[in-house]
Amino acid sequence: MKWFTLAAASLTAAFAGPVETGLEKRFTETVQPFLATYCVSCHSGSAPAAQLNFKGYSTLADVVKDHPRWALVAERLKAGDMPPKPMKHPEPAANKRVIDWVEAVRHHEARKNAGDPGIVLARRLSNAEYNYAVRDLTGVDIRPTREFPVDPANPEGFDNTGESLAMSPALLNKYLQAAREVGNHLVLTPNGIDFAPHPMLVETDREKYAIQRIVNFYLQQPTDYATYFEAAWRYKHRVILGEPAATLASLTLAPPAPPAPSA
Structure with a gap:
């Protein structure tokens, strides 16, 4: 070829x-x-x-x-x-x-000039592309370009072309600030690094992050709330139900006892 x-x-x-x-x-x-x-x-x-x-x-x-x-x-x-x-x-x-x-x-x-596309300009990521890239890399929707200028469009109306996505000194400073913002979300964990949905600047931010991880863990569990509400009700009325020695664990795991036969 x-x-x-x-x-x-x-x-x-x-x-x-x-x-x-x-x-x-x-x-x-x-x-x-x-x-x-x-x-x-x-x-x-x-x-x-x-x-x-x-x-x-x-x-x-x-x-x-x-x-x-x-x-x-x-x-x-x-x-x-x-x-x-x-x-x-x-x-x-x-x-x-x-x-x-x-x-x-x-x-x-x-x-x-057949087959020659002409000059292909190097371009930066558009604001949307940069946001998506940061989200894919960190797992957090930080959207660091929210303070960026709006991407200009070329005469044809596209905002993702080389001639429209130029880099200016002022915009470069915006990118440096965006990188610092993403870095502020960085968390050191026992297994490496992670990114929090909020900036990690003070100790209370770490506590908030840890609590949120616990909450997220339980939110991800396939919990049947009806079972737990029933167990709580049975535990509260365990004496009347003839199960004075019952515990929450036993009531949650065991099926309800059949009603006693009437005299």
Whole structure:
């Protein structure tokens, strides 16, 4: 597979040179004279129409850098909107040659860059991702980014892209504070470390943590409260029930005694 990729890259590089040379030649011999005849009179100078100065495009590379605008030029030429009336209009064949050239440039660039995603920006975690990561690592929903600025969105509306998730010095300080906050939840245990749902800053915090662990232990037990309430009631009335020596343990574990037969 690797040799195939290398071969494809070599072929692409081999054909790119002649194709670009041909496009450059067509730009010089066809496109530039067309622009000089029909476009430059309005689209040049210090205040060009539509802020489009065709004199700024002297090579194929200049066009490639600003291809979205040239795609718009091709669309306007296809629609017959440019040049505007009453300006002199080009012959349909000349118009088509320029349109074909713009499309040829687009197809060439698409083939040349096929499979290349472009620059992939390094990015930080979004606020939500950071909160989830801390929760997964500690087992506690600390949400350390609640004091962070809201994540900005890019023009498409996504807030998890490299261009929107930049890191500033002020935000870096926020991350350091968040790390300290997570560290404040750290608890040393006989078996290693754990994280409390509240900061562990003073001794009473440790007591609160220990009590909560006990409570959580009992909350996790499959307790049938009806059985215990019945045992408590039977223990309270054990004499009347004919079980004066009964204990809570025996009443909880043993089934209730059958009622004594009536005389």
